[in-house]
Every structure is written in structure tokens, then in C-alpha cells.
Amino acid sequence: xxxxxxxxxxxxxxxxxxxxxxxxxxxxxxxxxxxxxxxxxxxxxxxxxxxxxxxxxxxxxxxxxxxxxxxxxxxxxxxxxxxxxxxxxxxxxxxxxxxxxxxxxxxxxxxxxxxxxxxxxxxxxxxxxxxxxxxxxxxxxxxxxxxxxxxxxxxxxxxxxxxxxxxxxxxxxxxxxxxxxxxxxxxxxxxxxxxxxxxxxxxxxxxxxxxxxxxxxxxxxxxxxxxxxxxxxxxxxxxxxxxxxxxxxxxxxxxxxxxxxxxxxxxxxxxxxxxxxxxxxxxxxxxxxxxxxxxxxxxxxxxxxxxxxxxxxxxxxxxxxxxxxxxxxxxxxxxxxxxxxxxxxxxxxxxxxxxxxxxxxxxxxxxxxxxxxxxxxxxxxxxxxxxxxxxxxxxxxxxxxxxxxxxxxxxxxxxxxxxxxxxxxxxxxxxxxxxxxxxxxxxxxxxxxxxxxxxxxxxxxxxxxxxxxxxxxxxxxxxxxxxxxxxxxxxxxxxxxxxxxxxxxxxxxxxxxxxxxxxxxxxxxxxxxxxxxxxxxxxxxxxxxxxxxxxxxxxxxxxxxxxxxxxxxxxxxxxxxxxxxxxxxxxxxxxxxxxxxxxxxxxxxxxxxxxxxxxxxxxxxxxxxxxxxxxxxxxxxxxxxxxxxxxxxxxxxxxxxxxxxxxxxxxxxxxxxxxxxxxxxxxxxxxxxxxxxxxxxxxxxxxxxxxxxxxxxxxxxxxxxxxxxxxxxxxxxxxxxxxxxxxxxxxxxxxxxxxxxxxxxxxxxxxxxxxxxxxxxxxxxxxxxxxxxxxxxxxxxxxxxxxxxxxxxxxxxxxxxxxxxxxxxxxxxxxxxxxxxxxxxxxxxxxxxxxxxxxxxxxxxxxxxx
Ligand SMILES: O=c1ccn([C@@H]2O[C@H](COP(=O)(O)OP(=O)(O)O[C@H]3O[C@H](CO)[C@@H](O)[C@H](O)[C@H]3O)[C@@H](O)[C@H]2O)c(=O)[nH]1
Ligand SMILES: [Mn+2]
Numbered sequence: 001x002x003x004x005x006x007x008x009x010x011x012x013x014x015x016x017x018x019x020x021x022x023x024x025x026x027x028x029x030x031x032x033x034x035x036x037x038x039x040x041x042x043x044x045x046x047x048x049x050x051x052x053x054x055x056x057x058x059x060x061x062x063x064x065x066x067x068x069x070x071x072x073x074x075x076x077x078x079x080x081x082x083x084x085x086x087x088x089x090x091x092x093x094x095x096x097x098x099x100x101x102x103x104x105x106x107x108x109x110x111x112x113x114x115x116x117x118x119x120x121x122x123x124x125x126x127x128x129x130x131x132x133x134x135x136x137x138x139x140x141x142x143x144x145x146x147x148x149x150x151x152x153x154x155x156x157x158x159x160x161x162x163x164x165x166x167x168x169x170x171x172x173x174x175x176x177x178x179x180x181x182x183x184x185x186x187x188x189x190x191x192x193x194x195x196x197x198x199x200x201x202x203x204x205x206x207x208x209x210x211x212x213x214x215x216x217x218x219x220x221x222x223x224x225x226x227x228x229x230x231x232x233x234x235x236x237x238x239x240x241x242x243x244x245x246x247x248x249x250x251x252x253x254x255x256x257x258x259x260x261x262x263x264x265x266x267x268x269x270x271x272x273x274x275x276x277x278x279x280x281x282x283x284x285x286x287x288x289x290x291x292x293x294x295x296x297x298x299x300x301x302x303x304x305x306x307x308x309x310x311x312x313x314x315x316x317x318x319x320x321x322x323x324x325x326x327x328x329x330x331x332x333x334x335x336x337x338x339x340x341x342x343x344x345x346x347x348x349x350x351x352x353x354x355x356x357x358x359x360x361x362x363x364x365x366x367x368x369x370x371x372x373x374x375x376x377x378x379x380x381x382x383x384x385x386x387x388x389x390x391x392x393x394x395x396x397x398x399x400x401x402x403x404x405x406x407x408x409x410x411x412x413x414x415x416x417x418x419x420x421x422x423x424x425x426x427x428x429x430x431x432x433x434x435x436x437x438x439x440x441x442x443x444x445x446x447x448x449x450x451x452x453x454x455x456x457x458x459x460x461x462x463x464x465x466x467x468x469x470x471x472x473x474x475x476x477x478x479x480x481x482x483x484x485x486x487x488x489x490x491x492x493x494x495x496x497x498x499x500x501x502x503x504x505x506x507x508x509x510x511x512x513x514x515x516x517x518x519x520x521x522x523x524x525x526x527x528x529x530x531x532x533x534x535x536x537x538x539x540x541x542x543x544x545x546x547x548x549x550x551x552x553x554x555x556x557x558x559x560x561x562x563x564x565x566x567x568x569x570x571x572x573x574x575x576x577x578x579x580x581x582x583x584x585x586x587x588x589x590x591x592x593x594x595x596x597x598x599x600x601x602x603x604x605x606x607x608x609x610x611x612x613x614x615x616x617x618x619x620x621x622x623x624x625x626x627x628x629x630x631x632x633x634x635x636x637x638x639x640x641x642x643x644x645x646x647x648x649x650x651x652x653x654x655x656x657x658x659x660x661x662x663x664x665x666x667x668x669x670x671x672x673x674x675x676x677x678x679x680x681x682x683x684x685x686x687x688x689x690x691x692x693x694x695x696x697x698x699x700x701x702x703x704x705x706x707x708x709x710x711x712x713x714x715x716x717x718x719x720x721x722x723x724x725x726x727x728x729x730x731x732x733x734x735x736x737x738x739x740x741x742x743x744x745x746x747x748x749x750x751x752x753x754x755x756x757x758x759x760x761x762x763x764x765x766x767x768x769x770x771x772x773x774x775x776x777x778x779x780x781x782x783x784x785x786x787x788x789x790x791x792x793x794x795x796x797x798x799x800x801x802x803x804x805x806x807x808x809x810x811x812x813x814x815x816x817x818x819x820x821x822x823x824x825x826x827x828x829x830x831x832x833x834x835x836x837x838x839x840x841x842x843x844x845x846x847x848x849x850x851x852x853x854x855x856x857x858x859x860x861x862x863x864x865x866x
Contacts, residue, residue, distance in 0.1 A: 074732030077112045078172055081105040099459040100179050103615075106172040107500075108730045113169075116726040120164055123719045127157045130712050139704040149702055152683035159680050160720070162673035166666050167497030170730060172618050175454035177447055184457065185226065194457070195229040195431030196449055196512070199421045201414055202439035203237040203774045210243065210308055212440050212627070212777070214250045215270040219443040221254045221396055222261040222269035225450065228370045231397040231429040235417045239345030239359040239402035241335055242311050244366075247400050249311070251367045253304040254398075259391045260297045261446070264290055267621065270442035271301045273475065293386050319348055345402050361404035361576040363424060363569075369397040369561040397561065399428065403576040411578065415592035415599035422518060422591055423539075423575035426547040427568075428561055435512040440777055441626030444473070448623035452512040455615040463524045465503075466517030466612030467604070470510040470619075471495065474628040478787045480736065482851050483635045484744035485628040488737035493727055494670075495616050502667040503614030505674065506604030510624040515551050517607050520589040526611040526662065537585040543571050593654070598645025602654060605671055609660025627777065630787060632855040633794040634776050636752045640798065641773070643678040643748070644756035650675035651764065678760075681753030688750055688805045691812035691842045694819070699831060707830070710837040746848035750805050755798040793858040802852050809842050809849075816842070 082105055107113070131153055140146035184192040198220045202213045213234070220232045236243045261269045268274055275298055315335060322340075323332045335347040335354070344362050347354040367373075373394065403420040405411060412419075418436055425434065433456060435449070445451075448470065455468045471491040495504040517523070519538075521531055533548045535541075562568055574580065581587060587594030593602040604614065617623065629635045649655065656663070656671035663671070693700050703709040728738050762768075816839055820827070827835070846853075 075106070075172075077109050077730045077732075078106040079109050081107050081171075100183060101176070101460065102180050102183075102454040102458040102462070103173045103175045106174065108170055112726055112730050116723065116730070117168055119719070119723045119726065120168065123716065123723065124161065126716055126719060127160075130716055131157065133712065134703060134709075137703070137705070140702055141700045141704075142702065145702055148683075148686065152686065155680065155683055159673060159677060162669045163494075163677075164723070166501055166670040166673075167493065167727070169500035170493075170496040171500035172496060173455065173499065173615055174618055175451040177450050177454065180450055180454050180457070184453075191226045191229070193226045193229055193450075194433060194453060195231070195429060196225065196433045196435060196453070197231050197233065197421075197425040197429055197431040197515075198223075198449075199233045199235060199418065199425070199434070199436040200439055201235045201237070201417050201421075201436065202243065203414075203417075205236075205238055205240040205242045205246075207774060208439050208777050209779060210246050210311075211272065211305065212442075213243070214246055214308065215272045216437055216439055216442045217247065217250050217398070218254060218257055219268060219270035219446075220437075221250075221398065222258045222446065223443050223449050224262075224446040225396075227392060227394045227396055229431070230449065231369070231399070231425065231431060233399045233401055233421050233425055235421050236345075236400065236402045237405075237411075237413075237417050238356060239362060239405065241315055241337065241343045241345060244343075244345075244362075244364065244400050244402075245311050245315065245338070246308055247366050247398065249304060249307050251395070251398055253300065254367075254395055255393070256297060256300055256386075258395055259388045259393050260293055260386070263388060263391045264293065267446050268442065268444045268625070269446050270444075271297075273442065273444070273625070275301065289387070296386060316348060357405050358407050359402070359405055361573045361578075362400070362402040363572045363576065364400040365397070365428075365564070366400055367395050367398035369429070370394040372561060397429065399424070401576060404573075404578040406578045409578045410594075412581075412587060412594040413599070415587060415594050415603070416581070418599075419581065419586050419591040420576045422515075423541070423544055423580070424572060426515075426551070427543055427572055427575065430515075430547045430551060432515050432551065433512050434515050434518060436509065437624070438509040438626060441472075441509050441624050443623070444625040445619050445621040445623045447621075448619065449512075451617055451619055451623060455617060456512070456514065461613060464611075464613055465514065465615055466523065466607040466610075467503075467506060467511050467513045467614045468617050469495070469504045469507055469604075469614060470617050470623040472507060472510060473622045473625045475625050476627045476630060476786070478630060478790055481740055482790065482854065483630065483632055484740035484851075485630065485635065486737060487741070488731065488733040489727075489741040492731040492733050496731065498667070498670055499616040501670070502608055502664045504604075504616040505671075506600045506607070506614070508598075508600035509626065513607075514612075517610075517612050518591055519548060519551070520585065520591075520606075520610070521552065522610055523612045535584075537590065539575070539580050539584045539586065541571060541575050541580075543568075544575055596645050596648050596652070597641050598649075601646060601671075601674060602649050605649070605654060605656065605660060608667060608671075609654075609663055611662035629775050629777075630790045631776075631792055631794065632790075632852070633796055633799075636748075636796070636798060637773065638775050639748050639752035640756050640759070643753050644759045646675040647678050647756055647760040648763065651760065678753040678756045681749035682757060684746070684749040685754055685801060685805075688746075688845055689808065691809050691838070691845070694812040694815045694838070694842075699834065701834065706834050707837065710840075740851075743848050743851055746845070747802065747852045750802040750849070751798045751852075754801060791858055793856060799856070802849065803856065805845065806849055806853060809845050813839065813842050813846075 082101065108116070131150070134150050134153065138146065200213065200216050200220070202208050217232060217234060220230075223230065234243070234247055257269075257271060260266075266274060318336050318338070319334065322334065322336045326332070326334070330351075333347060333349040333351045333354075335343045335349075337343050343354075344360040345354070346356050346359050350356070353359060401421060401424050403411075403417060411417075421436075422434065425431065433453070435452065437443075443449075452468045452470075456462050456465055458465075472487075473491075474485055477485045498504045522528065531552060533545055533552070535545065538545055538548055584590070589606070592599045593606055596602045608614065629638055650657070650672075653659065656668055656675055660668065660671070690702075724738055727733075728735065816835060820832075820835060
């Protein structure tokens with residue numbers, strides 16, 4: 001059976017709905033799509049693309065481009081490990097006997113993999129020979145510098161090895177959605193899909209654009225999943241009424257948006273990104289009807305955005321009216337809810353117990369669980385004239401949560417917020433799976449939740465899988481990715497490498513956890529007979545403790561929402577109180593880990609250390625997308641936080657050097673690399689300053705014989721790039737991706753990493769953690785100058801070393817040229833050669849620092865060329 005899906009391009013905003021049709025064929029979900037990633041994810045390459053007479057080639061290109069490096073080309077160097085046909089059942093598995101496999105494995109083809117491994121081995125040998133040669137020839141003009149540089153070379157070698165080795169066996173995993181459906185969600189039978197609690201975290205109604213946060217929520221509400229088994233929670237760390245009311249507006253708009261998405265099977269289901277597409281996809285109803293619906297929803301979305309924009313004003317006006325009519329003095333300050341009661345969170349005019357950092361805990365069910373809602377008729381539920389016959393109109397449960405904040409109490413930032421969500425969701429829905437999103441990310445592939453579940457329910461290692469991480473992708477990055485935001489070498493290289501080991505690290509967003517893994521419970525393969533669930537570890541709430549027991553007993557069961565009586569409401573406020581975590585295991589052995597600048601890597605580490613594995617999920621249509629900081633300063637601050645957090649972890653009680661008893665060896669090596677790498681910058685910084693030697697009157701050589709030394713050095717450096725060439729092939733990335741990664745390691749090494757090291761030293765001395773500063777989000781895009789932020793220069797002290805390196809290199813090159821003109825006749829051939837080789841290094845440093853140079857030039861460099 002074949003199903004046809006059509007892509008329709010409309011130009012509705014301009015008022016002329018032009019329709020271009022491209023027949024796309026999609027293998028039916030009922031055949032065995034594991035052989036075809038495209039079919040498994042709902043899309044495949046167009047088989048018939050009739051471009052004759054259609055003037056917009058963009059039709060075919062747009063959505064693919066919007067998804068970056070998509071397509072089959074990426075898979076050219078991969079082959080299936082398990083033949084999906086033969087392996088449809090796995091009778092020999094201990095517990096999963098007879099259960100079908102829910103994802104297929106791919107590995108790199110031998111023609112790439114073997115030379116890649118051999119090259120790595122050759123470089124290991126070359127490096128050993130090189131270091132050996134240096135030590136044997138301990139001949140230098142400055143012996144102390146020679147010693148440091150040998151130490152540096154040994155350090156570089158070891159750190160390269162710990163970076164490279166975990167990539168020797170990359171594995172790609174492709175979910176098989178059709179088999180999941182067939183097995184767990186057959187129409188007509190009651191669904192056996194497990195519940196998922198989905199969390200969005202936001203920390204500010206002003207610094208983090210509400211529109212994006214609400215788009216994230218909409219993409220979750222509209223995601224393709226069993227409606228009663230997917231629950232959405234918004235964690236608002238600012239306790240702001242604007243966010244609560246925005247969520248109420250969102251629920252209203254969702255009543256139209258969600259059925260529209262379901263009816264026309266569109267993607268992405270975040271309206272802001274969907275309406276930006278030039279050629280929106282639709283499968284399902286007729287074109288005419290689609291265009292009508294599209295237009296209507298588009299208009300309503302514009303209305304919705306206006307409502308969101310007006311909210312602060314509406315609330316302000318409401319406050320003014322009440323304060324005039326109010327009788328008490330205090331009324332002048334109060335922020336009122338629409339129903340005339342006082343808002344328990346922060347007020348527009350901050351007051352005692354109603355300001356940022358000091359307010360009550362709030363839990364509000366914005367949209368009840370569908371089991372509790374009397375189904376409305378189409379016409380009752382929205383005013384539109386759209387025809388939603390046969391479309392499920394129900395919405396998932398939607399909950400607003402602001403945890404309590406008290407002055408003088410450590411709130412543990414994002415980790416604290418997520419742990420509060422973990423508890424609230426345990427009381428309300430207790431789904432066995434828990435996935436969290438940063439507020440500037442959204443679901444880009446409506447099948448993503450199904451995909452994550454494929455890995456968790458797979459008969460092979462599903463039960464021992466603690467989390468499923470998806471790659472991070474970004475929308476707002478400039479075409480040349482000047483500041484290396486896409487980070488492909490990491491997401492498409494390192495993570496696939498780890499996927500062949502114990503699994504990828506947790507990356508902070510777009511990751512589905514098994515609730516039990518977050519609770520610090522061992523994986524089944526290591527689980528003891530009795531598990532202690534007590535208030536010393538989990539805190540003092542009986543209903544919560546019961547929920548933990550329930551979670552342990554029936555992992556895939558479904559918990560229906562409880563009745564919300566007074567005692568239950570009280571319990572909910574209790575589990576989000578600021579003191580709940582005190583003297584418990586939260587933040588150490590349970591939940592997201594505290595006291596680190598980056599909660600992600602440590603949380604993943606803790607889970608791996610208990611023996612769980614993780615999986616890296618690949619979908620052709622990217623599962624999730626988000627935004628990244630495109631201003632250099634903001635980007636560097638992010639890098640400081642990541643690298644600072646990593647170092648903190650290395651020097652803490654959960655250092656990968658000794659903690660995590662069930663880590664595999666290679667996985668440990670990789671964690672060591674991920675946490676210690678900022679120290680490398682100290683040596684790089686030292687080398688980057690070497691050109692200053694040009695300014696000295698006499699020739700000084702670090703290592704003699706110099707020419708040989710440089711030639712050896714060039715060999716070992718070039719080899720990194722030759723190995724990189726193979727990596728570019730299997731990872732399906734571009735040269736530019738690779739190059740940006742090199743440049744950014746250098747830029748970080750003369751800015752953010754040394755700063756992180758400095759922080760670390762201060763931390764060890766003063767015992768204070770690194771401040772988690774929420775990354776400044778780009779304001780809602782200005783279409784005229786999308787990358788305006790990129791050209792803004794905000795000076796920060798950490799840029800000083802980079803500027804010094806840059807200018808001393810320029811100066812050195814100048815002096816070198818001057819000297820060579822002056823002494824041309826008097827220099828020996830060896831001196832000339834030394835000069836030329838030295839200059840090569842200056843140039844290398846300059847080329848690596850080029851994006852930084854562009855950044856400090858600011859607006860003058862307003863071209864996005866390389
Ligand atoms: O007190 C806080 C601070 C932050 N957040 C939320 O945490 C998320 C991530 O914060 P952001 O400032 O956007 O960090 P980024 O630098 O963009 O994030 C990357 O790095 C973080 C670790 O440092 C990870 O947690 C993120 O998932 C990852 O995307 C956002 O949703 C925030 O709203 C809170 O909820 N409460
Ligand atoms: Mn972010």
C-alpha cells in the first residue's frame with residue numbers, strides 16, 4: 001500500500017494562495033519501514049517531483065534547508081547491522097523473547113571505518129615517537145620553556161586520545177515507528193503506550209520571549225501521542241502572572257491549533273516556525289479545505305500573538321483599576337488575577353513575599369486531564385467554522401507550576417526547577433517517562449515522542465535504558481555559523497561515537513528520561529531485591545513516596561489524575577516548597593544534580609554511573625529545534641558556564657576519575673575528557689603567545705633541531721585533520737562545520753576556557769559555585785535584520801587575552817617582515833627557514849582566530865562571508 005502526501009506552497013499573507021503540488025510518496029507505515037529511515041519518520045525523498053512550470057525550486061528546498069543537513073546523503077557511509085526483515089523478532093532474548101525490535105542499528109561502512117581506525121592507531125604511534133624524540137633531543141635555548149612544552153605535548157596527546165578513542169565505533173539508531181504502533185497502539189484495541197510527562201522550563205517572562213515559550217507548549221500539546229498519556233507542565237521560575245495568563249491564552253488557541261495539526265498532519269507543530277515555512281506540508285484533506293483552514297488558523301494565530309503582547313498591559317490596567325477601588329493601602333501594589341483574586345506569585349510592583357526570589361509555590365491546572373473533561377462538541381469548543389469531523393478534539397493536561405522561592409535559600413536553578421516538576425508530575429500523572437525542554441526549543445517532528453518510546457520499550461536493552469537523547473538543532477544561526485553554534489562535530493560526531501559505548505551524555509534539553517533512573521534506582525540488570533523508599537532520601541510527602549512505589553511496581557502503568565481536594569492541593573504546594581529538598585538525597589543521588597554550573601553532564605554521569613545506558617536517537621526530520629546565542633559575548637558566556645561546570649565536576653565528589661562505579665572504561669575516558677578539557681587551554685594560551693619571540697633581538701628556538709621539530713609537529717597536526725576528513729564523511733557534516741569547531745576551540749582557549757579555569761581556582765579557594773546566568777535569548781526575530789545581534793560587540797574582560805594574542809601576532813608578523821627585509825643579506829639559510837616556519841604558526845593562529853577578529857570589528861564586518 002502506498003500513501004501519497006503532498007506539499008503545498010501557499011502565499012497566503014500576500015493574499016494570493018498559489019498552490020504548487022509535489023507528489024511525495026511515502027511507504028505505508030504498515031510495511032517494514034525499519035529499512036528506511038525516511039518512511040519510519042514519516043518522510044522520504046520525493047520520488048516524483050514535477051518541477052516543470054513551477055518557478056519556485058524553493059518548494060523542494062525550503063523544508064529540507066530548514067532542517068539543515070538532512071537527507072539520505074548523510075547515510076551514504078552507514079549500513080544496517082541488524083537486517084530488519086530477519087530480525088523482526090528476537091526469540092533468543094531473555095525477557096523480550098518474541099517481541100519485535102523497535103529500532104535498527106547502523107554502523108559505519110568498513111571502507112571508512114577501517115582506514116579511520118588505522119589512522120588513529122598510526123597517529124598514536126606517531127605521537128609516541130614524537131614525544132620520545134623530543135625527550136631524547138633535550139636541546140633548547142630556554143630549557144624551562146622546553147620542559148613546559150614537553151609536558152604540554154604529552155597533555156595534548158593524552159587529551160586527544162581520550163577525545164578520539166570513544167569514537168572508534170559510532171552507532172546510529174533509527175526508531176521503527178510503525179512497529180511501535182502495531183505493537184502498542186493498534187486502533188480498536190486499548191493503547192498500551194506508556195505515559196510521558198513533558199516539562200518546559202522558563203526563568204523569566206521578559207528575558208525569555210513568551211512567544212517562544214508558548215510555541216514550545218503548543219508543539220507539545222499538538223504532538224502526535226496518545227492524548228491521555230502525554231501531560232504538559234510549564235515550570236515558571238519567575239512566578240509571573242503574565243506567564244500564567246499566557247498559558248491560559250495558549251490553551252484557548254490550542255483548541256483550534258491542535259485539531260488543525262491533527263487534521264492536516266502538518267509539521268512542525270510550533271505555529272511560529274510553521275507559518276514561517278514557504279511550502280507548508282500537508283497530508284490528508286483536500287487542498288481547498290486546507291487553504292481555507294490554513295488561512296483561518298493563520299489569522300487566529302496573529303490574534304493570539306496580539307493577545308500575548310497585550311498581556312502585560314492588561315494586567316497593569318487591571319491592577320490600576322483595583323487599586324483605585326481598593327480599600328486597603330496594600331491594594332495599591334497588588335497584582336490581580338482575572339477572577340479578582342490576588343496573584344500569589346511576583347507582582348508588577350514588587351512587595352514582601354511577592355517579588356522575584358520570594359513568593360509562594362503555585363500549581364494551577366490550566367487544562368484538565370482529558371479523562372476529567374466532558375467532551376465538547378466542535379462548535380462549542382471553538383467559534384470557527386472549520387470542519388473537524390473525525391478529528392480528536394481533546395487536549396493533553398496542561399499545568400502551570402511556579403515553585404516557592406525564599407530569600408536566603410539556594411534554589412539550584414534549572415536543576416531545582418526540574419526536581420520540583422519531577423515531584424509535582426509524580427502526584428498528578430506519574431508517567432514512567434519524563435522529558436524536558438528549554439523554553440526556546442520546540443518539537444519539530446510530531447512523531448518524536450513515539451520515537452523516544454521505541455528505544456525505551458525495545459526488547460534488547462530498553463529496560464536498562466535510562467535516557468534517550470536527541471541531537472540539538474538551531475534555527476537562528478547565520479548561514480556560515482560564524483560562532484560555531486551548530487556544533488555538529490559534537491552532536492553528529494562525538495555523540496554517535498558514545499552511542500556505540502554506554503550512550504550519549506545528557507545535553508540539557510530534548511532528552512527523555514526513565515523516571516526510575518532519575519530517582520536514583522538501579523537498572524534492572526543491577527537492581528537489588530528491595531529498594532528503600534523513605535523520607536530521608538525522597539523527602540517528607542507520603543503521597544509522593546507512594547507514587548515512587550507505584551512507579552517501581554508498574555512501570556508502564558497509567559496513573560489517572562487524582563481528585564483535587566484540599567488536602568491534595570496542600571500536598572502539591574508542599575512538594576514545590578523551597579525547603580522540600582533539605583537534608584534529602586535530592587540533587588545528589590536523586591533527580592537532577594545540584595551545585596554545578598551545568599546540571600546536564602553531571603546528571604547524565606550519575607545515571608551512567610549506576611549502570612544505565614543511554615541512546616542517541618536519529619530521525620530524518622529533526623526531532624527538536626531551538627535557538628542559540630548568536631552574539632559572541634553571549635556565546636562565550638555559555639562556553640564559560642559549560643567548561644566551568646565541567647571542571648567543577650572533575651574536581652568534585654563525582655569526578656569521572658573515580659566515581660560512577662558501573663561506567664564502562666571507554667565511557668569513563670570520555671567523561672574525563674569532557675570535564676578536564678578546559679585545562680588544555682592553558683597550554684594553548686602559552687603557545688599562542690610564542691610569536692612574541694619575534695620581538696626579541698636574537699633568535700630563540702624552543703627545540704633544536706628546529707626544522708625537524710616543526711616538520712614533526714606539522715605531521716602530527718595534519719594527521720588530526722586527515723582523521724577529521726573521515727569523521728566528516730561518516731558524521732555527514734561539512735568542512736565548514738569541522739573548521740568552525742577548530743576555530744572555536746582556539747577562540748575558547750584564549751577567552752572562555754582560561755576564565756573557567758580561573759573561576760575554578762577561585763571556587764576551590766572560596767567554595768562558591770559559578771553563577772548560572774540565564775543565556776540571553778534573542779528577542780523575537782526582526783525580519784529585516786535577522787542577525788543584527790551577531791554584529792553587536794559587548795566587551796567583557798575574558799576577551800582580553802584573545803585581543804592580546806591577536807595583536808601580538810599581527811605585531812610579530814610585522815616585525816618578522818621588517819627584520820627579514822633588514823637582515824636579508826646577513827641571515828643564513830637556516831635562519832631564513834626558521835623564520836618562515838615560525839611565520840607559518842603565526843598565520844595558523846590568525847586564521848583560527850578569524851571569527852573573533854570579525855566579532856570585534858562589529859558592524860563593519862556586516863557580511864556573513866567566511
Ligand atoms: O534558574 C533557572 C535558570 C534556568 N532555567 C531554564 O533553564 C533552561 C536553560 O537555560 P539557558 O540559559 O537557556 O541555557 P543555555 O545556555 O541555552 O542552555 C544549555 O546549557 C545548559 C547547561 O548549562 C542546559 O541546561 C541547557 O539545556 C542547554 O541548552 C531555560 O529553559 C531556562 O528557562 C530555569 O528554569 N531556572
Ligand atoms: Mn538555551
